[in-house]
Amino acid sequence: MLSVRQSAVVLTAILAAAGCFKGRASEADPRRPVRAKVVPVEVRQVQRVVESVGSLFPYEEVTVSSEVEGKVARVLTDVGDRVRPGQALVEVAPVELELALQQERAALEQVRAHLGLPEGRDDLKDPAQAAEVKRAAAEMKDAEQKYTRAKSLFAEGLIAQGTFDEAEARYSSARAAHDVAVQGVETLRAQLAQRRSAVAVASKKRSDAVIRAPFGGQVKDRMVTAGQYLKVQSPVMVIVNTDPLRVRLKVPEKMAGWIVVGQPVTVAVEAYPGRSFEGTLSRIGPSVDPQTRSFDVEALLQNHDGILKPGFFVKSRIASRHVATMLLVPSLAVRYTYGVYKVFTVQGGSLKEREVKLGDRAEDAVEIVEGLTDRERVAVPETGQEPRDGAPVEAVP
Numbered sequence: 001m002l003s004v005r006q007s008a009v010v011l012t013a014i015l016a017a018a019g020c021f022k023g024r025a026s027e028a029d030p031r032r033p034v035r036a037k038v039v040p041v042e043v044r045q046v047q048r049v050v051e052s053v054g055s056l057f058p059y060e061e062v063t064v065s066s067e068v069e070g071k072v073a074r075v076l077t078d079v080g081d082r083v084r085p086g087q088a089l090v091e092v093a094p095v096e097l098e099l100a101l102q103q104e105r106a107a108l109e110q111v112r113a114h115l116g117l118p119e120g121r122d123d124l125k126d127p128a129q130a131a132e133v134k135r136a137a138a139e140m141k142d143a144e145q146k147y148t149r150a151k152s153l154f155a156e157g158l159i160a161q162g163t164f165d166e167a168e169a170r171y172s173s174a175r176a177a178h179d180v181a182v183q184g185v186e187t188l189r190a191q192l193a194q195r196r197s198a199v200a201v202a203s204k205k206r207s208d209a210v211i212r213a214p215f216g217g218q219v220k221d222r223m224v225t226a227g228q229y230l231k232v233q234s235p236v237m238v239i240v241n242t243d244p245l246r247v248r249l250k251v252p253e254k255m256a257g258w259i260v261v262g263q264p265v266t267v268a269v270e271a272y273p274g275r276s277f278e279g280t281l282s283r284i285g286p287s288v289d290p291q292t293r294s295f296d297v298e299a300l301l302q303n304h305d306g307i308l309k310p311g312f313f314v315k316s317r318i319a320s321r322h323v324a325t326m327l328l329v330p331s332l333a334v335r336y337t338y339g340v341y342k343v344f345t346v347q348g349g350s351l352k353e354r355e356v357k358l359g360d361r362a363e364d365a366v367e368i369v370e371g372l373t374d375r376e377r378v379a380v381p382e383t384g385q386e387p388r389d390g391a392p393v394e395a396v397p
Contacts, residue, residue, distance in 0.1 A: 033394040034387050036379035038346050042328040043374045046362045050258060050318040054249035056269075056301070058240040058310045060215060066230040067208040068092055079222050083213040083239065090224060090236050094209040101202040108195040115188050123192065127185040136174070136181035143167075143174035217241035218306075245308055247279055247299040249316055253288045256295065258320035260284075265299040266317045269308065277301055277308065281318060328365040333378045334358070335387075343372070344379045344387045346395075351379055353389040 070092040077089050115124050116131050127133055150167035153159045221238040224230065247267055251259065265279040278301075285296035299316070301308065334356070335342045341358050344351040356371030372378070381387050382396060 033392040034351060034379070034381055034385050035394045035396050036344075036351075036381040036385060036387065037397070038377050038379055038393065038395045039330060039333070040377050041368070041372050041374050042365065044326055044328055044362070045323055046326045046328075046360070046367075048255075048258060048320045048322040048324055049360055050251055050255050050320050051360075052249040052251055052297075052316050052318070054247060054314055054316065056308060056310050056312040056314060057246040057248055058217075058242050059244050059246055059300075060217065060241040061220070062214055062239055063235045064089060064211060064214065064237045064239060066090075066092065066211055066234045066236055067232060068097060068205050069231050070094075070096065070209065070229070072224050072226050072228045072230060075222070075224060075226055077219050077222075077237070079219050081219045083217060083219065085213060085216045087213045088210050089213055089219075090211040092209040092211070092230060094206060097202070097206045097209050101199070101206045104195065104199045104202040108192070108199050111188055111192045111195050115185065115192065122196075124185065124189060127182050127189075130181070130185040133178070133181045133185055136178040140171075140174035140178045143171040147171035211236055213239055215239070215241055240310065242306065242308070242310060243303045244279075244300045245303050245310065247301050247314060247316065249297050249299070249314075249318075250292065250294040251297050251318075253293050253295060255320065255322075256288075258322040259297065259318055260321065263321070264319055265301075266319075267299075267301060267314045268316075269312045269314050271312065272307070326359070326362065327368045327372060327374055328362060329368055329372070329378050330380050331361070331364055331366050333380045334366055343368075344381075344389075345372070346377045346379050346393055349392055351387050351389060351391050351393050353387075 072090060073093040074091040075089075076091065077083055077087070083089065117124060124130060128137065147167045147170070150159060150164045154161070154164040217239045219237055220240045222236075223238075224234075224236045230236070247265065259281060261281055261284060263281045265281055267277045267279060268275070269277070279299040281297060282300045283298040288295045297318075299318075329343060333343050335344075341356050343354050343356055345354050346352075354371055357369045359367030359369040361367070379387060379393055
């Protein structure tokens with residue numbers, strides 16, 4: 001048998017258990033009112049927002065290659081460095097290129113000397129001014145005069161046939177020599193132009209020994225090191241321009257008429273939560289992908305401080321030009337349970353659970369596409385209040 005003290009302890013435990021049970025029963029009481037703010041379903045004209053996801057891409061990206069062969073003398077930039085347009089990236093040892101340039105310049109001067117060009121003159125416009133042509137012209141004139149006299153004397157019978165024939169042959173030979181001299185000068189002029197072009201090519205190759213950035217940006221990748229031998233078209237560095245950045249997005253085909261070039265775009269990235277970045281829609285794709293039933297759009301995003309990087313995943317919102325009539329309820333009135341969105345309507349002072357389908361968001365409200373009408377009211381429970389189907393509602397201001 002239990003002692004008096006043991007009986008008291010058991011009784012206390014029973015009463016405590018009964019009290020707990022009573023408390024739990026009270027908590028589960030379906031008639032306990034739920035404190036909530038009761039608001040009507042709102043009808044509002046709202047400008048549609050096109051939401052999409054995509055990625056950031058550099059505005060420009062290029063793989064810089066070598067245009068000459070040679071050994072790398074110096075590497076002047078590295079990954080992450082900012083470069084200006086025309087800034088030197090890599091220097092190729094210029095010894096062989098310098099010798100080739102000097103050789104072409106010497107060949108050019110040789111042709112100039114054959115033409116007798118004075119210092120400061122690039123070409124001989126009139127071949128008759130060449131010394132060789134002048135000499136041939138003088139000899140031709142002398143032969144012509146002697147031929148003319150011989151012809152006159154032969155007509156008068158004062159010289160023999162052989163003497164006349166000799167004067168005529170000398171004149172014909174002088175004319176041919178003159179023509180050859182003119183052709184020789186023209187050939188030299190052509191060689192002069194050729195040598196001048198060869199000097200320009202050699203000079204360009206000498207200049208190309210310094211590999212420069214085609215535009216301003218940052219070094220994304222480096223493929224060479226000092227002492228490495230480069231061939232023509234050997235890649236040396238990848239340069240990217242990240243200001244502005246390209247934002248590439250997919251938009252459903254049903255929204256094709258909602259957007260135009262120039263509309264503002266708001267972008268959010270996971271690296272900077274709570275912060276948004278503003279851009280402008282710059283391009284719209286001309287066709288729809290038959291697999292995804294969407295089309296590509298591109299926006300430009302300023303990146304002056306360089307905190308955004310190509311490859312970032314982005315969520316975007318495009319303020320479209322399409323205005324629609326929406327049924328809206330406060331976002332706090334919507335519950336998400338087991339893959340289903342629900343709200344609690346207020347009917348006759350009690351809560352009635354209703355499954356709904358959501359659409360776009362508008363500030364602190366959400367669009368109801370299906371499940372409610374504009375003549376109903378919904379409950380927004382206070383913090384800590386758990387709404388229940390059929391429970392009475394205690395309206396609060």
